[in-house]
Amino acid sequence: MSLTEIQIIIIEQELRESGLDHLPLFDEMVDHICCMVEANLNLGCSFQEAKQLAFEKLGPKEINEYQKQTDFLLQQNKILMKRITVAVCFIAGACLMISSFLYAQNVPSIMPLSNYEITSTFGMRTDPYTKEKRQHWGIDLKAPMGTPVLATADGIVITVENQPNGYGKYVVIEHEDNYQTRYAQLSEQNVAVGSKVTKGKVIGLVGSSGRSTGPHLHYEVIRDGKRIDPISILEDS
Amino acid sequence: MYYCLMYRNEWLKGSLKTIILKLLSDNSRMYGYEITRMVEDLSENNIQLTEGALYPALHKLESQGLLRSEKVNIGKRVRKYYSLTTKGQAEASKNLEEYFGFVRTMIVLLSNKPATT
Numbered sequence A: 001m002s003l004t005e006i007q008i009i010i011i012e013q014e015l016r017e018s019g020l021d022h023l024p025l026f027d028e029m030v031d032h033i034c035c036m037v038e039a040n041l042n043l044g045c046s047f048q049e050a051k052q053l054a055f056e057k058l059g060p061k062e063i064n065e066y067q068k069q070t071d072f073l074l075q076q077n078k079i080l081m082k083r084i085t086v087a088v089c090f091i092a093g094a095c096l097m098i099s100s101f102l103y104a105q106n107v108p109s110i111m112p113l114s115n116y117e118i119t120s121t122f123g124m125r126t127d128p129y130t131k132e133k134r135q136h137w138g139i140d141l142k143a144p145m146g147t148p149v150l151a152t153a154d155g156i157v158i159t160v161e162n163q164p165n166g167y168g169k170y171v172v173i174e175h176e177d178n179y180q181t182r183y184a185q186l187s188e189q190n191v192a193v194g195s196k197v198t199k200g201k202v203i204g205l206v207g208s209s210g211r212s213t214g215p216h217l218h219y220e221v222i223r224d225g226k227r228i229d230p231i232s233i234l235e236d237s
Numbered sequence B: 001m002y003y004c005l006m007y008r009n010e011w012l013k014g015s016l017k018t019i020i021l022k023l024l025s026d027n028s029r030m031y032g033y034e035i036t037r038m039v040e041d042l043s044e045n046n047i048q049l050t051e052g053a054l055y056p057a058l059h060k061l062e063s064q065g066l067l068r069s070e071k072v073n074i075g076k077r078v079r080k081y082y083s084l085t086t087k088g089q090a091e092a093s094k095n096l097e098e099y100f101g102f103v104r105t106m107i108v109l110l111s112n113k114p115a116t117t
Ligand SMILES: [Zn+2]
Pocket: A120, A136, A138, A139, A140, A218, A219
């Protein structure tokens, strides 16, 4: 039994939400899960059951392991490049000072709002919509509608999109050292793809677009393609 | 429902390369899911490869030049097929022979009792 286009899209969507969307192996994973779902359909399951079983088998632990392994593969090339960079810096002592200054500007080490209340942290939590347990890939900062959202490091805007069933209006900025930051659930996006931003620049306004229960900023930090706890790299922590 | 692995993960980890190379030397090309199913069948459901182990292993073998891959569009899906390179074929037979040798040695090692003098 072959899956319909819509069913494939549903599976892709769910896989994205599991946090695998940025991997170059995404297509391969989609095919794998589709095969599992088809096998379950052939056993007489409904699509919903078949999909649930497939994802249960995959499980968060599997996804994590998969991510860890592939991140490692992806980094092998980068490590060599980094080694060369490090060697050069050691030769020129002054280089160290410059790079530490750049680090401060390039690493998202500040909060994207000047006033906020953390309403949800990074990690496992119960989804406010579906009541299911799932990983929360960022932090939620409650703030009044229209509060300015600041870029947390120097960088270039790579995405300005609207995802009504997910992030809502969101912006992604690419920084050096393989960092990206994502600002979601905005009411307004004040930058365009390709624009250069500096740390502290206003890039949009707090809103409640997408899957949101009220005005807040959903903020994510992505390092080497993997989402990490934004709190862990704050300047003062 | 699915059950967890019957064998310890660390044993499987050391055998994964051998399994992949052997299956691909018997079948001209295979995709990831196909490999997991065949391993389940051939091992009479005693071994279930996890995706988290299989795909990174495939990619690693490809980067080592032992496997090559081709992408085939199936409707809206993209399927990635793996096959052995010439280098991979040579490695497959060498690896299998060594593995059997290792297993035989392990059996001898673990079933013999030290001689008492
Ligand atoms: Zn959130």
